[in-house]
Structures are given as C-alpha cells and as structure tokens.
Amino acid sequence: xxxxxxxxxxxxxxxxxxxxxxxxxxxxxxxxxxxxxxxxxxxxxxxxxxxxxxxxxxxxxxxxxxxxxxxxxxxxxxxxxxxxxxxxxxxxxxxxxxxxxxxxxxxxx
Amino acid sequence: xxxxxxxxxxxxxxxxxxxxxxxxxxxxxxxxxxxxxxxxxxxxxxxxxxxxxxxxxxxxxxxxxxxxxxxxxxxxxxxxxxxxxxxxxxxxxxxxxxxxxxxxxxxxxxxxxxxxxxxxxxxxxxxxxxxxxxxxxxxxxxxxxxxxxxxxxxxxxxxxxxxxxxxxxxxxxxxxxxxxxxxxxxxxxxxxxxxxxxxxxxxxxxxxxxxxxxxxxxxxxxxxxxxxxxxxxxxxxxxxxxxxxxxxxxxxxxxxxxxxxxxxxxxxxxxxxxxxxxxxxxxxxxxxxxxxxxxxxxxxxxxxxxxxxxxxxxxxxxxxxxxxxxxxxxxxxxxxxxxxxxxxxxxxxxxxxxxxxxxxxxxxxxxxxxxxxxxxxxxxxxxxxxxxxxxxxxxxxxxxxxxxxxxxxxxxxxxxxxxxxxxxxxxxxxxxxxxxxxxxxxxxxxxxxxxxxxxxxxxxxxxxxxxxxxxxxxxxxxxxxxxxxxxxxxxxxxxxxxxxxxxxxxxxxxxxxxxxxxxxxxxxxxxxxxxxxxxxxxxxxxxxxxxxxxxxxxxxxxxxxxxxxxxxxx
Numbered sequence: 001x002x003x004x005x006x007x008x009x010x011x012x013x014x015x016x017x018x019x020x021x022x023x024x025x026x027x028x029x030x031x032x033x034x035x036x037x038x039x040x041x042x043x044x045x046x047x048x049x050x051x052x053x054x055x056x057x058x059x060x061x062x063x064x065x066x067x068x069x070x071x072x073x074x075x076x077x078x079x080x081x082x083x084x085x086x087x088x089x090x091x092x093x094x095x096x097x098x099x100x101x102x103x104x105x106x107x108x109x
Numbered sequence: 110x111x112x113x114x115x116x117x118x119x120x121x122x123x124x125x126x127x128x129x130x131x132x133x134x135x136x137x138x139x140x141x142x143x144x145x146x147x148x149x150x151x152x153x154x155x156x157x158x159x160x161x162x163x164x165x166x167x168x169x170x171x172x173x174x175x176x177x178x179x180x181x182x183x184x185x186x187x188x189x190x191x192x193x194x195x196x197x198x199x200x201x202x203x204x205x206x207x208x209x210x211x212x213x214x215x216x217x218x219x220x221x222x223x224x225x226x227x228x229x230x231x232x233x234x235x236x237x238x239x240x241x242x243x244x245x246x247x248x249x250x251x252x253x254x255x256x257x258x259x260x261x262x263x264x265x266x267x268x269x270x271x272x273x274x275x276x277x278x279x280x281x282x283x284x285x286x287x288x289x290x291x292x293x294x295x296x297x298x299x300x301x302x303x304x305x306x307x308x309x310x311x312x313x314x315x316x317x318x319x320x321x322x323x324x325x326x327x328x329x330x331x332x333x334x335x336x337x338x339x340x341x342x343x344x345x346x347x348x349x350x351x352x353x354x355x356x357x358x359x360x361x362x363x364x365x366x367x368x369x370x371x372x373x374x375x376x377x378x379x380x381x382x383x384x385x386x387x388x389x390x391x392x393x394x395x396x397x398x399x400x401x402x403x404x405x406x407x408x409x410x411x412x413x414x415x416x417x418x419x420x421x422x423x424x425x426x427x428x429x430x431x432x433x434x435x436x437x438x439x440x441x442x443x444x445x446x447x448x449x450x451x452x453x454x455x456x457x458x459x460x461x462x463x464x465x466x467x468x469x470x471x472x473x474x475x476x477x478x479x480x481x482x483x484x485x486x487x488x489x490x491x492x493x494x495x496x497x498x499x500x501x502x503x504x505x506x507x508x509x510x511x512x513x514x515x516x517x518x519x520x521x522x523x524x525x526x527x528x529x530x531x532x533x534x535x536x537x538x539x540x541x542x543x544x545x546x547x548x549x550x551x552x553x554x555x556x557x558x559x560x561x562x563x564x565x566x567x568x569x570x571x572x573x574x575x576x577x578x579x580x581x582x583x584x585x586x587x588x589x590x591x592x593x594x595x596x597x598x599x600x601x602x603x604x605x606x607x608x609x610x611x612x613x614x615x616x617x618x619x620x621x622x623x624x625x626x627x628x629x630x631x632x633x634x635x636x637x638x639x640x641x642x643x644x645x646x647x648x649x650x651x652x653x654x655x656x657x658x659x660x661x662x663x664x665x666x667x668x669x670x671x672x673x674x675x676x677x678x679x
Contacts, residue, residue, distance in 0.1 A: 011285055014232065015220060026225045054284045080409035086229040086249060089285045100287040 001069045003032060007109040008064040008082060009045065009090045012038065016087040020064065023085065029078055032067040039063050048090055051099050061089065063109075110236065110275055111200070111267055112137045112144065114243040117277035120144055120171050122162065122541055124155040128175025129215055130202030133267035147541065147570065150562040152179050154534040156186020157560065160195050161538030164521045165496060167322060169196035169250050170538065176202045177215030180261075181222060185528060187257045188226040192525025193343060194320055196255035198246050199223075205265040206234075219261045228256030233263065236271040241278055248281035253288025254407040255320055288406060292423035297431045299419045300378075300402045304432075305442050307376035307400075309451045310336040313359065316343030316524065317381020317405060318425055319517045323347070326429035327380065333436050335445040337455055339367040341382050343524040346514035351493075356455065357464065360388040362506040362658050365462035365671065365679075366455055372396050372668040373454075379403045381425045384414040385525070394667035404428045462660070462673055464510055471628070477653035478628050480504060480579045484511040487549060487577055490635045495547040496521060496539045500532035500556030503585035506658045508551040530559030533576065537563060540572045547575070547639070554580040554608055554649075564618040567645050575638055576647045578611060581654040589657045593672070615647035625650045 010016055017036065024031050042049070042056045049055060070078060075093060082091045083098040090099045092109040111134055115123070124147045127135045138146050149155040152174045159170025170190075174183045180201040190197045204213040220230050229249045231242045239262075246258040265271070304310065312334070318327060324347050331338060331354060338348045339359040348355055357364030359371055371377065377399045382388070389395045392414050403410075403417035404425045411420045421428045436443070469485035484507050487495075497512055498521040499505040505522055514520045521539060523531040536550040550557075557578055567574060587602040612622030621644050625634045631650065638646040663670040663678065671679045 014234075015224075015230075018221070019224065022224055052284045052287075077409065077413055084407070084409055086283065086286050100285060 001071055003067055003069055004075060004093055006066045006068060006078070006082070007092050008066070008088055009039070009048065009109060010062055010064060010085075011087040011089065012060055012062045013087055016062075017064070019085050019087060020066075020082065023081055024068075027078075027081060029074070030069045032069055034067075035065040037063045048099055051102070052089070110239050110271075110273070111243070111262070112141050113275055114240045114277055115171065116141075116143045117240075118243060118247050122147065123171045123173050124149055124158045124162075124538070125173030126152050126155055126175070126179060128177075128179045128202065130176035130204055130264045131173060131179070133264060133269060134173065134200070134202065134262075136269070137267070146173070147537075147566070149534065149566050151560065152182035153185050153530065154537075154560050154563045154566065156183050156197070156199065157189065157528075157531050157534035158538035158541070158563075159197055160186060160190045160531075161498060161521050161535030162542050163190070163195050163197055163538075164535070165518050165539040166542045167518065169198055169247060172197065172199040174199070174201050175215065176204055176219070177217045179215075180217050180219040184223060184226065187223055187259070189523050189526045189528040189531060190257040191226040191228070193316060193523065194255050195257070196250040197257040198250050199257060199259045201259060201261050203232075203261045203263040206263045207265075209263065219259060223259045226257070227259050230259040230261065232261045233266045236266045237273045239266070240275060244278045245281045245283055248283070249286065254317070254410075289408075289422040290424050290427060292404075292421045292428040292431050294431065296419060296421045297428070297435055300421055301432060301435045301439065303376060303400060303402060303419060304334065304378070304436070305439060308447055309373060309375040310334065310378060310448070311356075311370050311374040311376070312336050312338040312348075312378045312380065313341070313371065313382055314338065314344045314347050314380040315341035315382025317383075318344055318347045319381070321381060321406070321424050321426040322517075323380070323426040323429055324517050326426055326433065329433050330429055330436070333433065333440070333443070335448060336378070337370050337452070339363070339371065341385070341388060341524070342509055342522070344382065345509060345520040346517040349515040350513035351515055358509055359668070360385075361662050362510065362660065364464055364510070365660050365673065366458040368660070368662070368668040368671060369458045370455055371399075374399045377401045379405075379417070380429070381405060383410045386414070389414055390662045390668055390670070391665045396668065466511065469632075472632065474628050476628070478625070478631055478650060480507045480581070480652045480656055481511050482628075483577065483579055483631065483650050483652065484508050484551065486632055486635050487551065488512045490639050491547050491549065495519070495549045496536075496543065498522065498532045498535040498539060498548070498550045500550075500552040500559075501527045501529045501586075502553050502556060503581070503589065503656070503658050504551055504553040504556075504579040506586075507579070510658075512551075529556040532556060533560050533574075534563050536574045536576075537566060537570075537572055540574055541570075550574055550576045552576060552578055553585060554578055554582065554611070555584045561614070564615065564620060564645070568619045571643070572645060573641070573643050574645050576645070577635075578647065578649045580608075580611070580649055580651050581656070582608060582651075583654055585654075586658070592657065593661075611647055611649040615645070620645040620647055622647045622649065
C-alpha cells in the first residue's frame with residue numbers, strides 16, 4: 001500500500017462531491033485527505049476545453065485533491081470508477097489522466 | 110410540463126403509485142391521454158415491472174413514485190436494475206422546496222438514499238430545467254453501460270401555475286459524459302491476431318451483449334470462428350441455446366462442459382461480461398492457461414477481477430463488427446479444422462456429465478415431481494417461445510439450465526442483485542410490452558410471496574400471465590447451502606405448514622389456480638393452464654423438497670471443481 005495523490009476536475013454541481021466521497025466508501029477505498037478548491041483560472045485546463053469542445057465559466061468547475069492508500073492494481077480501478085461518475089470531467093494520478101473515457105499516459109492535471 | 114417532456118421523449122408507459130408529493134403530476138396524467146399509467150400495488154412492483162419492460166424491449170422503463178416511503182420502496186427495484194445495467198428512469202416526488210431539510214411529512218433524501226445504486230441522479234431546482242433534465246436522464250440511462258437514473262422533483266416544481274416557455278431539447282449535451290462507442294482499431298488488430306493463433310477458444314458472452322443488441326454480430330462472428338460459446342446467467346439467449354456450439358450457462362451452477370471449457374481454454378473472448386464472482390470462483394485459480402480478450406463499453410469492468418490481455422472498449426456491437434471485418438480479410442489464415450480436437454474434447458465432457466434434458470419423459474408416480482422436469486415441460490408446452498421471468502433461488506437456476514433460450518431478451522431475471530419478488534411484476538412489464546406473446550413466471554413459494562400483491566394489478570389490467578410455482582415448501586437454495594455447508598441444519602428456511610393455499614389465493618384475486626402433486630398429472634395440468642389464453646393461471650406444483658441444483662462449484666476453487674450430485678465431486 002502506497003500513499004498516492006489523485007486530482008479530479010469536476011462539475012461544481014450540488015451533490016457532486018458526495019458522489020466522489022460516497023464512491024470511495026462504497027467500493028472500500030480509503031481517503032487519507034481531501035481538499036476542494038473552486039477553479040477560476042482555467043489557463044492550465046485549456047487542453048480539456050479543447051478535447052471536450054467546451055468553454056469553462058466562472059464557478060463551473062472544482063478541483064479535488066485526494067490522498068489515498070492503495071495498491072497499484074486498485075489504483076487503476078479507482079481511476080476508472082471515478083472517471084465513470086457523470087460529474088467528473090477528468091481524473092489523474094502520477095502517471096495517467098482520464099478525460100471522459102480517454103486515457104492519456106501522463107499526469108496533466 | 111413533465112408529461113409533455115416524457116411524451117416528447119417517446120414514453121408510452123409509466124408504472125407508478127400516487128402520493129402527496131406526486132399529486133400535481135398525477136393530475137397532469139389524468140388530463141392527458143398520450144401516456145398510459147399502470148397502477149401497481151407496491152412501488153417495488155412498479156420498478157420491477159418497468160425493469161421487465163426494459164429488459165424485454167430494450168427501451169427504458171419509467172417509474173413514478175411519491176416522496177418518502179414511495180421513494181424508499183422503489184430502492185430495491187432500482188438496485189436490481191443497477192446491478193444488471195437496465196435502462197430505467199425513476200421520477201420521485203419530493204416535498205416542496207421550502208420544506209426540504211425540515212423533516213417534513215414523507216420527506217426522505219431520495220438522492221442520498223439512491224446514490225450508490227443509480228448511474229446518475231437529478232434534483233429539479235427550477236421548473237424550467239425539467240425538459241433538459243428529462244432529456245439528459247434518458248440519455249444517461251440508455252447510453253454507454255445502461256442503468257437507472259433518478260429525477261427527484263419537489264412538489265412546487267410541478268405546480269400547475271408553474272408555467273414556462275416549453276421546448277424539448279433535440280439532443281442531450283453533457284460535456285462530462287462521453288461513453289466509448291467505436292473501438293480502437295489497433296486493439297481489434299491485436300484481438301484478431303490472438304484469435305487466429307488460438308486452438309482452444311471460448312466465447313463467453315454476457316448481459317452487455319444483449320444490452321448492445323449484438324446477437325446478429327455474435328452469430329456472424331461464430332459462423333467464421335466455429336468456437337464453443339457459453340453465456341452468463343444474464344447473457345442467456347444472446348446465442349441460440351439449441352445451436353450445436355452452445356455449451357450452456359457457465360459459473361456457479363453452469364454446465365460441466367461450459368466450466369471445463371472455460372478452465373481449459375487457451376483464449377477467452379469475453380463479450381459484455383464482467384467476470385462476476387459467480388463466474389470465476391477463485392479468481393487466482395481461474396482458467397490458468399487462457400489469454401483474455403475483453404470487449405466492453407465500461408472501462409471499470411475490464412481487468413477488475415481478471416486481467417485482460419487485450420481490452421476493446423466501445424459498444425460491443427461495433428467492436429464485434431470491426432472484428433468480423435478484419436477476420437474476413439484474414440480468413441485464409443484461419444481453419445475451423447484446427448478446432449477439431451477441442452470440439453471432440455468438449456463433446457466428451459458433455460456426454461460424460463452434461464445435463465439430462467429428458468427428465469420430463471419419466472411420468473412415474475413412484476417418486477415426487479422433479480423441479481427440472483417442470484421446467485422441461487414448460488419449455489415443451491410453450492415451444493420454447495415464451496418470455497420467461499423468474500425469481501431467485503433453485504427454481505431460477507433450474508429455469509436457466511433447462512429452458513433453452515434461442516433469442517435474447519426472453520429470459521428476464523435478477524442476476525446481479527438476486528432480488529426475490531422480481532418475477533411476477535417483471536412478467537407484468539413484459540406482458541404490457543408484448544400482449545400477444547406467452548409470458549411465464551417461473552417462481553418458488555418463497556419468492557412469489559414477496560410481491561404477491563401484484564396479482565391484483567394483473568386482474569385490473571387483465572394480464573394473462575402463467576405463474577409456475579415450483580413449490581418445495583422451503584427456501585430451497587438456502588436449504589441446499591445448509592445441507593452442504595452447515596451439517597443439514599435448516600435454520601429458518603422452512604415455514605412449518607404456514608404456506609397459503611395458493612389455489613384459493615389466486616382465486617381470491619379473480620384468477621385461476623391449479624394444484625399439481627403427482628408426476629402423472631403434471632403435463633396435462635400445464636397444457637390446461639397454457640390453453641387458457643385470456644386468464645392468469647397460477648400453477649402450484651409440489652416438487653421433491655430434497656432436490657439440489659447441480660453442478661455446483663466448490664467454493665474457493667477453480668472452475669474444474671464441481672459438485673455433480675450430492676455425493677459426487679469432480
């Protein structure tokens with residue numbers, strides 16, 4: 001078990017955070033720490049905007065940082081489960097980033 | 110406005126139950142004639158009926174319930190649909206916006222309670238959002254890996270004075286939702302290369318192949334490959350059961366040849382299946398020599414339990430088409446003859462410990478009725494063409510083993526959640542979808558009592574379903590486990606002579622009841638039941654209470670390790 005950091009970009013909608021936290025509990029994953037910020041500077045997320053053909057507006061998205069204790073094989077499963085949540089736009093760990101079903105082999109968030 | 114949106118979405122049928130928070134919606138139902146509403150007797154029945162409708166048609170089932178107990182009663186049915194990836198939209202009334210959070214009468218946090226068992230959920234905060242939310246809900250429920258979606262609507266959002274300029278969106282636009290559709294061609298190439306060099310392939314197809322309507326593609330693929338095919342409990346019917354290449358169901362109560370073939374395969378082609386624990390037994394002992402090609406629409410289903418060597422993401426129908434295309438181009442590199450040895454090995458497994466499909470021929474009264482023979486008779490009487498729903502337990506496994514499904518969407522059962530009480534309301538949903546088709550509910554005396562109230566709904570709407578109650582006077586599957594693992598101590602699995610007289614019960618609901626206790630009466634009783642085309646007939650068949658379901662996997666072992674009878678192991 002290694003402590004790992006996950007970063008999520010998600011829609012800032014009512015109940016969205018509960019879906020993420022609930023998923024960790026439901027699937028038996030651990031949360032060591034959790035940090036949520038509203039995103040108002042979109043400059044580092046232009047590549048998401050391009051890929052999803054969208055334009056982020058103020059108060060629309062949040063950035064979550066989650067520390068979790070997991071094995072390697074479970075890490076991939078957690079990423080995929082998080083990616084499946086409808087309100088999650090992108091999720092990454094140290095090596096990979098998922099933008100809505102598309103897997104990129106680097107941490108972009 | 111909600112009814113307008115549902116109509117514009119193409120909804121024809123809603124299963125529901127009214128209550129305070131949903132009364133505005135119910136008044137709107139009264140004042141329109143485009144959508145039919147079916148009044149059930151319990152909200153669980155509404156969800157299972159909508160679920161049965163969805164499984165049989167492929168169209169989303171729609172449920173309408175009120176807040177509080179209406180919403181909580183719907184949860185079991187929502188969870189059932191979630192586990193089996195069935196498209197469903199559940200609209201729940203909620204207390205008025207200004208009362209939320211005050212513990213108002215019939216207030217329940219439906220979004221919170223349903224969250225772990227829905228694909229997504231919506232709360233309506235502004236009535237103007239109703240058309241968009243309805244559009245999105247149906248899109249999410251039916252696309253990608255399907256599933257249930259809840260729309261929670263506070264009462265004031267549906268108030269008749271809450272009018273706005275209505276326009277139904279043509280398309281749902283959810284930027285953060287984009288399920289894979291077309292497969293990656295590189296993965297298709299890798300998959301085909303692997304297939305071409307395989308000598309002991311098995312096609313393992315599950316419910317995802319049915320959800321993707323891929324029966325034609327699967328059949329075409331196997332016209333090229335000529336490989337043995339097994340189906341999961343959820344996949345039955347996606348490949349014709351009467352085809353020579355069909356091995357039967359695999360897993361916990363799968364056939365001997367299906368489990369042996371999976372264990373000894375060199376290549377498993379998994380199509381819309383998720384390597385559930387009832388399939389793999391102990392994952393570390395699962396099919397040690399096989400490479401795995403996994404076709405699925407859901408990233409998180411692949412390499413979750415069994416590591417896939419080649420993952421193909423996309424609608425499996427599209428992925429199969431792509432594989433067929435490429436195989437056709439390389440047909441000179443493939444010879445069906447290379448599989449001869451494999452087929453003869455399988456034939457030998459089948460002849461040594463395959464299921465006996467001719468138990469129905471024994472009509473002797475020297476022994477009690479066997480449940481397997483009941484299913485075989487039902488198969489014969491319905492010419493194999495019926496829609497069969499089932500509940501959960503021994504009767505479910507016997508139905509899955511002995512009714513040969515040649516078409517998809519004919520076998521309607523709760524596979525993932527294993528919900529007792531599913532069968533009767535699900536049969537109602539199927540009958541509403543296909544009023545002219547034969548619909549049979551194969552059930553047990555335990556399960557049927559969990560939603561027996563729906564017999565009243567069947568009377569109200571004149572639904573001539575046939576209910577075959579395989580009555581062993583006990584919770585058979587529980588008892589079987591107690592026999593095998595708990596020294597035969599039947600803890601709370603029998604009812605001590607407290608069962609109702611099911612014939613009188615059916616009659617009290619205005620239906621026909623038939624009781625069968627003798628082998629020699631069975632065939633005639635079933636023929637009589639199915640000859641009554643416009644009546645619901647409840648056939649209560651007393652079977653051997655000591656009978657067990659076999660084969661049965663030996664826990665924590667491989668697929669090769671099976672109980673073949675009470676005293677015989679592989």
